[in-house]
Amino acid sequence: MLITFEGIDGAGKSTQVTRLKRRLQESGREVLTLREPGGTEVCENIRELLLQSKHDITPVAELLLFAASRAELVEKVVRPALDKGAVVILDRFSDSTTAYQGYGRGLSLEMLEEVNRIATFGLQPDITFYLDLSPEDAMIRKFSEKSLPLAFDSGELDRMESSGLEFYRRVREGYLRLQEAHPDRILLLDARLPPSTLQETISAHVAHREASPARIP
Ligand code: TYD
Numbered sequence: 001m002l003i004t005f006e007g008i009d010g011a012g013k014s015t016q017v018t019r020l021k022r023r024l025q026e027s028g029r030e031v032l033t034l035r036e037p038g039g040t041e042v043c044e045n046i047r048e049l050l051l052q053s054k055h056d057i058t059p060v061a062e063l064l065l066f067a068a069s070r071a072e073l074v075e076k077v078v079r080p081a082l083d084k085g086a087v088v089i090l091d092r093f094s095d096s097t098t099a100y101q102g103y104g105r106g107l108s109l110e111m112l113e114e115v116n117r118i119a120t121f122g123l124q125p126d127i128t129f130y131l132d133l134s135p136e137d138a139m140i141r142k143f144s145e146k147s148l149p150l151a152f153d154s155g156e157l158d159r160m161e162s163s164g165l166e167f168y169r170r171v172r173e174g175y176l177r178l179q180e181a182h183p184d185r186i187l188l189l190d191a192r193l194p195p196s197t198l199q200e201t202i203s204a205h206v207a208h209r210e211a212s213p214a215r216i217p
Helices: 013-026 041-052 059-083 094-104 109-120 135-145 165-181 195-211
Strands: 002-006 031-035 087-091 127-132 186-190
Touching (some): 002 013, 002 094, 013 087, 013 127, 013 195, 059 087, 094 165, 127 165, 127 195, 135 165, 165 186
Parallel strands (some): 002 127, 127 186
């Protein structure tokens, strides 16, 4: 089973990934968690280039770098783990590309669909949890975690995070549209709820899906 988590930066995905992993392991499942971009040496190098560098990367080049990292991860790690029967939990997958490069950067959605299809080899998540949060709340969370004053030019943000509030508003809009288009796959969750409440909803949803798989693998 492939489970993905989506949402804008600061929505609390990694906390929920860790909690779901623990819960599934307790029930005896083999679980692999990964974050995108990342997961192999090449992917980590691409991550560094995309997030930590101060290079001015064009939107199409950015898209293809995220896609390159995904293709590498799917072929080398995700597909083999799924084939062995493991549950794979991904912190971000192709919906991030649609939301960030499509709605955020304004690239053609048809082109993105094609690139996503190539990069995933057609692999689609069984369940996607979308943690919905306003960009304003996300930024407040991020800065209060680091005890920093709220400022977009503080130098504390990575290359993507420096894209500004308007960019994040478009990304959120993209996620909401994706959820409307795929209501069976994508579960919308209010990221302002307490982490334990979110955890319960997520675990219950996974258990329900395991009991009645929507697709034949
Ligand atoms: P990361 O540090 O993993 O942040 P987060 O905690 O928000 O997941 O950063 C990943 C960044 O890359 C994040 O800003 C979203 C962005 N991204 C894209 O723009 N397109 C993509 O396809 C993916 C996977 C990520």
